[in-house]
Amino acid sequence: MKKFKLVDLGALAIGALALGYFLWIYPVLPATVPLHYGINGKPDSFGPKNELFITESILAGSSILIYLLMKFLPNIDPKKNVKLGEKTFMKLGFGIVIFMAALNVAITFSTINNSFSINDLIMPLVGLLFVFLGNVMYSLKPNYFAGIRTPWTLESKDNWVATHHITSSVWVTCGISLTIFRLIYTSPIDTYVFIAGVGIMSFVPVIYSYWYFKKHQVK
Numbered sequence: 001m002k003k004f005k006l007v008d009l010g011a012l013a014i015g016a017l018a019l020g021y022f023l024w025i026y027p028v029l030p031a032t033v034p035l036h037y038g039i040n041g042k043p044d045s046f047g048p049k050n051e052l053f054i055t056e057s058i059l060a061g062s063s064i065l066i067y068l069l070m071k072f073l074p075n076i077d078p079k080k081n082v083k084l085g086e087k088t089f090m091k092l093g094f095g096i097v098i099f100m101a102a103l104n105v106a107i108t109f110s111t112i113n114n115s116f117s118i119n120d121l122i123m124p125l126v127g128l129l130f131v132f133l134g135n136v137m138y139s140l141k142p143n144y145f146a147g148i149r150t151p152w153t154l155e156s157k158d159n160w161v162a163t164h165h166i167t168s169s170v171w172v173t174c175g176i177s178l179t180i181f182r183l184i185y186t187s188p189i190d191t192y193v194f195i196a197g198v199g200i201m202s203f204v205p206v207i208y209s210y211w212y213f214k215k216h217q218v219k
Helices: 006-028 049-076 082-112 119-138 151-155 157-184 189-216
Strands: 032-037 043-048
Touching: 006 049, 006 082, 032 049, 032 082, 043 049, 049 082, 082 119, 119 157, 119 189, 151 157, 151 189, 157 189
Parallel strands: none
Antiparallel strands: 032 043
């Protein structure tokens, strides 16, 4: 049985503090608050503030559950591959906790500042998340739980390594580019540029893994 370390308590504290920030300002929130935001970052659906509390609680709880899953993955991995890259999975879990805590804070901040576009925070945060994930991808070992899990990467360690090295470069480059673009250029087109960037990050690894398979398959 794994023991909890200081880093584990730190991850749990970060998730809890983000929710604590919301609870701290909860009494001064209006009875009706934004519950959903449109593509332009402006609220398009409203409801009672207790529903927002449920949403933020789910985000905080999910981040903690994901972190605990990353911590205990070696115990449920049938082939014990996760054990070889355990530190990478812990880093991945910690990064997700930080991202979801920041997301909670962004939602809370936009709730108390009606003139503020939530996209001004969400999009740069997502861009930085891709930069972080790209760095993690480079050292991610073959496994069934995280990474680019195509039929070709799962069947070949060489394909897995090559695909994740390419993925790392693409995700870091796109993540930095999207973050900088959103910080210096804000208009309706930024959302579509962001969607296009996410599309590139989604399709390039899959296409590359198939290309690598075709190039190296035994004839």
